[in-house]
Amino acid sequence: MFLIAGLGNPGKKYQGSRHNLGFRVVEALSRRLQAGKPVQKHRALCAAAEYKGQQVILAQPLTYMNRSGLAVIELLRNYHVDLSNFLVIFDDLDLPPGAIRLRKKGGSAGHRGIQSIIDALGTAEFSRLRIGVGKPPPFIEGARYVLQQIEPSDRELIDEAVERAAEAALLFVSEGLEAAMNTYNQGLSSPD
Numbered sequence: 294m295f296l297i298a299g300l301g302n303p304g305k306k307y308q309g310s311r312h313n314l315g316f317r318v319v320e321a322l323s324r325r326l327q328a329g330k331p332v333q334k335h336r337a338l339c340a341a342a343e344y345k346g347q348q349v350i351l352a353q354p355l356t357y358m359n360r361s362g363l364a365v366i367e368l369l370r371n372y373h374v375d376l377s378n379f380l381v382i383f384d385d386l387d388l389p390p391g392a393i394r395l396r397k398k399g400g401s402a403g404h405r406g407i408q409s410i411i412d413a414l415g416t417a418e419f420s421r422l423r424i425g426v427g428k429p430p431p432f433i434e435g436a437r438y439v440l441q442q443i444e445p446s447d448r449e450l451i452d453e454a455v456e457r458a459a460e461a462a463l464l465f466v467s468e469g470l471e472a473a474m475n476t477y478n479q480g481l482s483s484p485d
Contacts, residue, residue: 294348295466296374297322298337298365300383300406302440303355311426312358312439314455315382315406318424319351321459326351335371336364345467350374361406362413369414380420380465381410382458386435388425391450393458395422395465395474403435420470422461424454 299315307313323331326342328351333339337352350372354364361381369379383406388394398418401408411417427447429438443451457477464473 294350294372294374295378295380296350296352296368296372297380297382297462297466298352298354298361298368300358300361300381301353302357303353307440309442310440311384311443314384314424314426314451314458316353317455318382318422318458318462319353321455322349322351322462325459325463335367337368339368344463347466349466358406358409360409362409362411365410366413376414376416376419380422380462380470381407382422382424382462383407384426384439385423386426386428386439388423388427390425390427390447391454392425393422393454393461394425394478395420395461395470397470397474420465422458422465424451424458426451 297319299319301307301313301316323340326344328340328342331338331340333355336356337354340351342349342351352368354361356364383404387402397420400417401411426439429435461473461477464476
């Protein structure tokens with residue numbers, strides 16, 4: 294069984310914000326896989342799907358971004374998902390808008406949702422898929438920037454990135470992280 298968790302904040306106030314790109318990818322996956330209606334359990338909205346013979350749980354933690362680890366640890370334990378079959382999807386200020394990048398481990402780089410997951414799991418050894426939102430202008434702090442709506446000039450890039458991220462997540466399920474990295478990390482300076 295696989296767990297794909299897209300990070301974000303629940304509620305209409307946050308819909309369309311940069312910080313909710315993980316939620317958007319899970320929604321795109323849900324459409325592609327014709328997943329069942331999501332149900333609220335284990336501190337998340339969860340939908341079950343199947344892809345190439347694999348059971349996949351699509352989850353949107355409802356704990357708010359900074360406490361994402363609380364939902365993730367419950368999901369992993371209750372669905373008995375091995376850490377190697379777990380992928381977390383989230384926004385990243387260090388990537389340009391529309392870029393995506395997969396990694397097999399690493400620190401949080403200041404992302405509080407990822408730090409919460411690292412703290413809850415007691416390890417940073419889990420797969421992640423980052424979607425670039427770009428750096429904020431000098432007069433806006435990062436925490437405020439990610440909660441803002443995506444600029445119209447970046448919307449098309451971000452929409453395409455959400456679809457590419459969904460494809461990358463499916464490749465992660467069917468062929469593994471290395472195959473997904475080799476396919477979707479092309480053109481990025483570092484191979485990890």
